[in-house]
Amino acid sequence: MAGKIRVLDPDVVVKIAGGEVIERPASVVKELVENSLDAGARKITVEVEAGGRRLIRVSDDGCGMSQEDAVMAFQRHATSKIRTAEDLYRITTLGFRGEALPSIASVSHVELLTREHDSDVGTKVVVEGGVITQLSSVGCPAGTIVTVRNLFYNVPARLKFMRSPASEFNYITEMLIKFILAHTDVSFTLRHDGKDVLCYSSEATGGDLRSAVAVVWGSDTASELIPIELSTPKVRISGLTSKPSLTKSSRSHQVVILNGRFIKHQGIALAITHAYQKTILPNRHPVCVLRIDIDPQLVDVNVHPTKAEVKFANEAEIQRLVVEAIELALGRTIVVPTIALKPQPKPATVKALKRAEDAFGKLLRSKLQIGTEQTAQTDLTASKTHAVTSAENVVMVTTPETKPSEKHVGIGISGGELVDWHEILMSLHPVAQLHKTYILAEAPNGFCIISQHRAHERIIYESLCQKETRAKAVQWLVTPITLNVGQAEVNFVVEHLEAFSSVGFEIEHFGGGTLVVRSIPAIMVNQPYAQILRDIISELMLEQQMRTLEELIDALRASVACKSAIKAGEVLSIAEMEQLLSDLSKTEKPFICPHGQPVALTITDEELRRHFER
Known part of the structure; x- marks a missing residue:
């Protein structure tokens, strides 16, 4: 009987190995640019077509290769960078395995042109599917x-797992941004479909890191960074980190560079967060370009196929030094709160609200209503009745013995009954606010705890979804604002201008890294909408996936609702809580927030009796 285990065909082996190193077009760019840097290049140009699917070309002015080396470069594990196993523990180059070109050539058509500086003739090598054809x-x-x-x-x-050309190009842009920040002494140009998208000149900036940050992330960000500097006999930590006044909603603007190689390291990311724990709000992250120069023998870079992860000989010591370096930088900076004297919009809605005598005060005027007309016409003594005709508004509330519905996770008043959520909400009587975060309300046969933030999220989200309120939900700015952002953010926004417009953001690309914002969702009028927009862009970019236009619009609505809603820690009066519950009762799905999380929970009288009575 023949055995089941077989030796794979060499062609299959090559494709498997290539798939480990080359995941997407950005992987090709990374490997080729690393080769250019190892060759001593001072000018590198990356050209891309169709997000890298159709063409990727990397040109450099490095040392070039002889014809013999050019052919040998396509042999797997052929490299000029190491000779023995011991060399793996003192690696000073970005590449060292000899896998890049063979892996790329195994899954594409490759043409290599190269010439050494002291040679009159160059070499051309054409490879198709790993086979040299010319x-x-x-x-x-x-x-x-x-x-x-x-x-x-x-x-x-x-190919089935490739994203849209625009998404793939964004990955390439992010990759090149990291190369620029890691090698500020090298000039880079990124060209997409024949158009220069990102240009960094080391001659113009003098290799200055702050100037490089200004090119890739915008001058506004660069001006808010402070220098880091700490040295020991074996480790030097340097770079730039942000003042506590500049934070992001994710770690997308944190780049860690180890001996010229940008890396991902959870321990260092946590150290950066720890250094800021007493100066910034939770769930916010500083902007940071952290350079770590260390003895190569104290770090192992041969632990991941893409060389993106590393292991330190003494990780705890590195973490401690990172925390100390950032804390020293922050300690040298006197942070004085400032008030930006920028022109504020003077929308008609604000004037109308000032004329309206709203019994619920400033908080409701600025947050609980989107349309002015709705606010002015609110009848505080209106009868709390609401007709329910849609079966979608009626759900089955289960007892602890039954399995809860996956779609309807929310409050429950009595087991095994069909419950109309709108009637329940209208019957609630708020009595207190818990921890400035939750509304405690009496129910006919129990009590409810409602998340004020999630409830308000649902109200705003559905207002943004209603066609009849969309026009009223846009506030045009008397003085448009400008955002200086990175090229990746520009690419993302320009690709999705229609989606941003659908929720109230009218944005124009003014050239370079500048975006002009001419209108905003009206719900954000009294909020720091510039920072909110930056956060929304960053978050959506992190969650990039194959989305339809409608899916992206829905994600934008959810983000605007989340950023604009009442936050935990905001004090509400009883009247304000009543208004919030009344508005929630008018929504289609009051029991879940736009992100699918429950809005409230209930403890019934029966549960209380079981707990306290004998």
């Missing part, structure tokens, strides 16, 4: 030009 002598510039076409043409399964 080798010749040609005239070409000194350095190396690698052109990759039809990526994954022979791996159709991988």
Whole structure:
């Protein structure tokens, strides 16, 4: 009987190995740019077509290769960077395994042009699916030009998982931004479909890190950074980190560079967060470009196929030094609160609200209503009745013995009954606010605890979804604001202008890294909408996936609702709580927030009796 285990065909082995290193077009760019840097290049140009699916070309002015080396470069594990196993523990180059070119060539069509600076003739090598099909002598510039076409043409399964050209190009942009921040002494140009998208000149900036940050993340961000500097006999920590006044909703603007290699390291990320724990709000993250220069023998970079993760010989000591370096930087900076004297919008809605005598005070005027007309016409003595005709508004509330519905997780008043959520909400009587976060309300046969933030989220979200209120929900700014952001953010916004417009953001690309915002959702009038918009862009970019336009619009509505809603810690009066519950009762799905989380929970009289009575 023949055995079941077989040795794989060499072609299959090559494709498996290539898939470990080359995940998407950005992986190709990373490997080729690393080769250019290891070759001593001072000018690197990356050209991309169709997000890298159709073409990727990386040109450099590095040392170039002889014809013999050019051919050998396509052999797996052929490299000029290490010779023995001991060399793996003192790596000073970005590449060292000899896998990049063979892996790329195994899943694409590759053309290599290269010439050494002291040679009159260059070399051309053409490889298709890992097989060299052409080798010749040609005239070409000194350095190396690698052109990759039809990526994954022979791996159709991988093509299915590729995202849109715009999304793939954003990954490439983010990758090049990290290279610029890691190698400020090298000039980089990124070109997409024939158009220069990102240009960084080391000659113009003098290799200054702050100037590089201004190019890739905008001058507003660069001006809010402070220098980091700490040295020991074996470790030097340097770079820039933000004042506590500049934070992001994610770690997307944190770059850690180890010996010229940008890395991902959870321990260092936690150390950065720890250094700011007493100066910024929870769930906010500083902007940071952290450079760690260390003896190569004290770090192992050969632990991940893409070389993005590393292991330190003494991780705890590195973490301690990172915390100390950032705390020293923050300690040298006197942070004085300032008031930005920028022109504020003077919308008609604000004037109308000032004229209206709203019994619920400023909080409800600024937050609980989107349309002015609705606010002015609120009848505080109106009867709390609401007709219910939709079956969608009626759900089955289960007892502890029954399995809860996956779609309707919310409050429950009595077991096993069909409950109309709107009638329940209208019957609630708020009596107190818990921890400035939750509304405690009496129910006919129990009591409810309602999250004020999630409840308000649902109200705002559904207001943004209603066609009849969308026009009223937009506030045009008398003085448009400008946002200086990174190129990746610009690419994302420009690609999705229609989606942003649908929720109230009218945005124009003013060139470079500048966006002009001409209108905002009216619910955000009295809020720091510039920072909120920055956060929304960052969060949506982090969650990039294959989305339809309607899915992206829905995600934008949910983000606007979340950022604009009443926050935990805001004090509400009884009247304000009553108004919030009344508005919640008029929504279609009052029991869940736009992100699918429960809005409230209930403890019934029966449960109380079981707990306290004998």
